[in-house]
Amino acid sequence: MNLRKKIIFLGLISIFIITAMAMFSFASEEKDYINRALKLIDKEKYNEAVKELEEGLMVVRSKADLEFVNVVFTDEEAWEFGMYNLRENATFAQGETFFMYGEARNYTIKEIKKDLYEIYLKEDMYILDKNNNVLFKQEDFLDYHITSHSKNLDLFITNTLTQTSPFPVGDYKFLLVLKDVFPMDSELVVHLHTLLGTENGSVCGGHVMQA
Structure with a gap:
């Protein structure tokens, strides 16, 4: 050699x-x-x-994978982490507002400097028909970016979708995609099934609240 x-x-x-x-x-x-x-x-x-x-x-x-857990329909917008009125079923009347609740886990808490942290989550929303055709989509439905002096470990996400006009009766699915911006390659897909959806309803507000 x-x-x-x-x-x-x-x-x-x-x-x-x-x-x-x-x-x-x-x-x-x-x-x-x-x-x-x-x-x-x-x-x-x-x-x-x-x-x-x-x-x-x-x-x-x-080191754990990003998770979006306890994703459910609720009777109204949740008021605190884990505090909500669970909807009994996923059958909705035409014109009714959809309320959804979920909890993010294992998202990145980026340390900017001593005792200052940054969290950045995004969520995309899709509405699909029973054959999985996309009827509606909105990327960055949720855009949650904060800096905090505390490591906020309990974040809950609420989504509200309002029927501005009665939705056609049918069998639909909500597809929620939660994304951790740090890093961008981390995302988790969660399905919510319902019996009523829309092709043209307006969407208002997805947001995260701290416990």
Whole structure:
């Protein structure tokens, strides 16, 4: 093996070692928080243990997939996180307003600087017929971008769709696409099924509220 090949070979080994060490470091970060918390619990320092566990949970959340959970129809707009009147069924009268509720999980909380964080979520809305043909779409139906001094972990999303004129009776689906702008390649699709939809109803307001 000549000198040039030896240098290249040693360089590749160095890159592999550095990469492996970095991966190990990232993999053990959340475990370090847990281990420190366990030691604090043994010393009955529970408040400090909570802080360590919260930091560890933030690391785990950052590695988990974006989720849009508890997506349901409600009788009216939800007023707090988890506080809403669940609609008994998905059958709507013509002219009735659609209220929807959902909870975002594992979205990115980007640290801008010490004790200042940024969250940026978007949501697209589609209305499909029973054959999955797109009858209506609105990208960025929701555009939620905030900076906060707190890591806001409990965000709920409400969507309101108003029938300005009676919708044709039929079997329709609402397709909601929640997107995390940090990073842009992270998105989750959620289906809501209903028995009544529209081709031409106006859409007003999708928004996120903090618990």
